[in-house]
Amino acid sequence: MSSAFAPAVSWPGRLLKFWRRHKWSYFFIAPSMILFLVFIGYPVLQAFLLAFQKVDLRGGAWVGLKNFQDLLASKLFWAAMRHTLVYAFFVVAAWITSSLLVASLIQPLSNRAQSLFRGAFYLPNVTSIIVISLVWIWIFEPDYGFLNYLLTVVGAPKVLWLQNPDIALWSIVLSTVLVVPGSGVVLYSAAIGSIPREYYEAAEVEGANWVQSLIHITFPLLRPTTLYLTVIYTIAGFQIFERVYIMTGGGPINATTTIVQLIFQTAFSDFNYGRASAQALILFAIIAAFSFIQFKFLSTDVEY
Amino acid sequence: MMAQSVAGRWTIGLVLARAWRRAPHLVVLLLLTGVAVVSLFPLYWLFNTALTPASSTVKLPPDIIPTNATLDNFAEIIRVSGQGRLRLLGPENPTRMSRLLLWFINTAFIALVSTAAHVLFDSMAGYAFAKRKFPGSNVFFWMILAALMIPGQVTLVPLYLMITKMKLINSYVGVLLPGLADVIGIFLLKQFIQTLPHELEEAARMDGASELGIYGRIIMPLAAPALAVTAIFAFQRYWNAFLWPLIVLQSPDLFTLQVGLSFVHTSEFGTNYGLMMAGAALAAIPMIVFFFAFQRYFMQGLRIGAVKG
Numbered sequence: 001m002s003s004a005f006a007p008a009v010s011w012p013g014r015l016l017k018f019w020r021r022h023k024w025s026y027f028f029i030a031p032s033m034i035l036f037l038v039f040i041g042y043p044v045l046q047a048f049l050l051a052f053q054k055v056d057l058r059g060g061a062w063v064g065l066k067n068f069q070d071l072l073a074s075k076l077f078w079a080a081m082r083h084t085l086v087y088a089f090f091v092v093a094a095w096i097t098s099s100l101l102v103a104s105l106i107q108p109l110s111n112r113a114q115s116l117f118r119g120a121f122y123l124p125n126v127t128s129i130i131v132i133s134l135v136w137i138w139i140f141e142p143d144y145g146f147l148n149y150l151l152t153v154v155g156a157p158k159v160l161w162l163q164n165p166d167i168a169l170w171s172i173v174l175s176t177v178l179v180v181p182g183s184g185v186v187l188y189s190a191a192i193g194s195i196p197r198e199y200y201e202a203a204e205v206e207g208a209n210w211v212q213s214l215i216h217i218t219f220p221l222l223r224p225t226t227l228y229l230t231v232i233y234t235i236a237g238f239q240i241f242e243r244v245y246i247m248t249g250g251g252p253i254n255a256t257t258t259i260v261q262l263i264f265q266t267a268f269s270d271f272n273y274g275r276a277s278a279q280a281l282i283l284f285a286i287i288a289a290f291s292f293i294q295f296k297f298l299s300t301d302v303e304y
Numbered sequence: 305m306m307a308q309s310v311a312g313r314w315t316i317g318l319v320l321a322r323a324w325r326r327a328p329h330l331v332v333l334l335l336l337t338g339v340a341v342v343s344l345f346p347l348y349w350l351f352n353t354a355l356t357p358a359s360s361t362v363k364l365p366p367d368i369i370p371t372n373a374t375l376d377n378f379a380e381i382i383r384v385s386g387q388g389r390l391r392l393l394g395p396e397n398p399t400r401m402s403r404l405l406l407w408f409i410n411t412a413f414i415a416l417v418s419t420a421a422h423v424l425f426d427s428m429a430g431y432a433f434a435k436r437k438f439p440g441s442n443v444f445f446w447m448i449l450a451a452l453m454i455p456g457q458v459t460l461v462p463l464y465l466m467i468t469k470m471k472l473i474n475s476y477v478g479v480l481l482p483g484l485a486d487v488i489g490i491f492l493l494k495q496f497i498q499t500l501p502h503e504l505e506e507a508a509r510m511d512g513a514s515e516l517g518i519y520g521r522i523i524m525p526l527a528a529p530a531l532a533v534t535a536i537f538a539f540q541r542y543w544n545a546f547l548w549p550l551i552v553l554q555s556p557d558l559f560t561l562q563v564g565l566s567f568v569h570t571s572e573f574g575t576n577y578g579l580m581m582a583g584a585a586l587a588a589i590p591m592i593v594f595f596f597a598f599q600r601y602f603m604q605g606l607r608i609g610a611v612k613g
Contacts, residue, residue: 022438022439024436024515025432025436025438025441026438028428028429028431028432028436029428029429029432029433029441029444031424031425031428031429032425032428032429032487032490033429033444035425035481035484035485036447036448036451036485036487038485039459039463039481039482039484039485040451040454040459040485040487041447042462042466043458043459043462043463043466044451044454044458044459044462046462046465046466047458047459047461047462050461050462050465055465098339101339102336102339105332105335105336106336108329108332109332109333117336117340118603119599120340120343120344121340121343122595122599122602122603123344123347123592123595124344124347126540126591126592126594126595127347127544127587127592128543128544128546128562128588128591129544129546130544130546130562130565130566130584130587131350131562131565131584131587131588132346134565134569134580134581134584135347135349135350135581135584136346137569137580138349138577138580138581139346139349141577143362144361144362144363144364144366144577146349146366149364149365152364153365175346178342178343178345179342179343179346180340180343183606186603186606186607187606187607190607235455238455239455239456239457241547242546242547245566246566263457263460263461264547267460267461267464268464268551273461273465276460276461277458277461277462280455280457280458280460280461281458283455283457284454284458287453287455288453
């Protein structure tokens, strides 16, 4: 250890010392890092390589930017892009609004009632989207489904929710937005709970009513939470797949094909792995842009 | 007389005034209940249809509550899903059982093994990143943070080709191994373990505790709440996983519940909604029970995850 001996330590000696000192650290991270490098790191690099090749099960050949050019020229790709954007936009807008509304309404209630409502709103989130989608197929069923039953009760004509190409995408949006996201309710209600009461008392002294306090105190202080939720919901929205796969399979006539549904079809029905990788990279670029916004805005945390 | 009626009028006035002041409260409660009813409706409808006898599923008006509740649909879906062999205990296992039960066992197996491995590996790495100084720790940690941004779809095709080359298609190992490479748990546990006081480890080291002892006897018990959160979210994710098992698993005997249900949905039974809902209910019940048992941790986990990124 003494520095007087340092020059005398040979390379193998230094390595041995390094090993003795750090072996446990590397032991602790080894399983995770090996899994990470093999099953995330390497496949990510591979995805970049595949995107510039024509690949099938026999092997690959370089084709340069052809996969990307084909995509930009493909009507179906732009349709998938449009469907995904429409879905993400309406879902994010509805989810942010509904979870903020619910969290604000919960706030004045007793602690018990609050946790009861939080549990009720979180419960639908724990079941798989496959299960939820199967239920929605039944709710959307044309002849005996619950929604068309409601329509006949009020005397409206029946709707072919998932069979009409003009409506199917909106039905999938509807199935998503009608359920308030539990994560948003929980996070908003935690954020509202941490706002000091004095702010509201001061506002009350000044003669502000409940709605005014909400608009001038609560909403501005919730900005970090709103940004966080907006970004995670946008990312989730862009990745929509299971609902589409189960409810419509992308149909009718590709009216509900989304980017991930298209990746799935391109890879596992058409076996065009290069093109599927190009699609995935475009999705990655969009999501990376949103994640960048997330990191940027979260670093300017509001203090109170 | 006069005074009494004045007093009476006053009391009515007071009651009205109080009701008026409480009115917003009532409106809020009604509104919240309304939104909650809509939100919970799909789950309610799932169980309502699953419990309704097959003869009354397709009729108008539908039964809003299961008046003649029965478990027939459950028995029927277990019967018609076919017979298969449990392959967990070796390929030549002769025991035959209903595919739906098989899928249930497969899902539970995959979810439990993945969760256990996750908690072990993530806590080891989380501890190392939080408490130990070693060359490369920053590089590794930044790689993990970067990986949080990469959507799973990017690695989907390369992983599929890799698993195919490794001849792990249609095997549990093929489902399990790539699924274990998930970094959010490491991040979560690192954040938590960082907040534990440093003195405890120092004292243990002075007393001659081994490195494994410090991890296992000092850090792990203190990190128990964060370990519970990691375990709960991992279990939920693996129980509900769909796309990767769908791609890797090919023989129906190996399917998970979610994959199996998606195949039943496209089979001749797909439009028998009583059966479909019974099958879906079987997949949903464990998660619902799980949620009620660990509700507190679900809520905590959300907040820890949201603190920073």
